[in-house]
Amino acid sequence: MQQDMRYAYEIYRQKSFSKAAQALFITQPALSIAISKLEASLGMPLFDRSTRPISLTPAGRIYLQTIEKTRALEQDLRHQLDDIRALRTGTITIGSSHFINACILPEVLTRFNRKFPQVKLNLLEGSSHAMA
Structure with missing residues (x-):
């Protein structure tokens, strides 16, 4: 999975930029910058930063659904390759x-x-x- 997707997924999972940064072994400012760049490239925010815990915007929900589909496809690919390997x-x-x-x-x-x-x-x- 791409790095920006991993970052967004971990923020969603942890419901916090600082907890996600800890889990990802990066600094919170670096994570915030990465997500800001991602949101700028998408043209809209993924996270509503005014709520505690942090929540997804409508665009964020769509982005996370896509991440979950991507994760499922990657897992399916790993299983298929393992089947061939074995x-x-x-x-x-x-x-x-x-x-x-x-x-x-x-x-x-x-x-x-x-x-x-x-x-x-x-x-x-x-x-x-x-x-x-």
């Missing part, structure tokens, strides 16, 4: 000659498929020149 899902394409496909791979691929049933196997057959 061979829980994905696709493997193997290209080889007729002899290897017919005589060697059936036993190997059967064992592989039992161990990793969610991994899709594509088997191509051809000469080494055609596979390049």
Whole structure:
């Protein structure tokens, strides 16, 4: 997640610039400057600083909804990549000659498929020149 989104999310979570700055390990003035720049780039404030605890403006609510969607997408991406890394899902394409496909791979691929049933196997057959 982008730094400005992390900052805004932490302020929302902590309901305080100073508590958010502490949690983010930055100074409160640095956090305030970063959020001021973000708000200037958006053209409107995200936080109502007149309330205690701090609250979101209507624009802030929309921004935070987007942050939450972004966080969910990032988490989904991490899960999908972990599934591929752990061979829980994905696709493997193997290209080889007729002899290897017919005589060697059936036993190997059967064992592989039992161990990793969610991994899709594509088997191509051809000469080494055609596979390049």
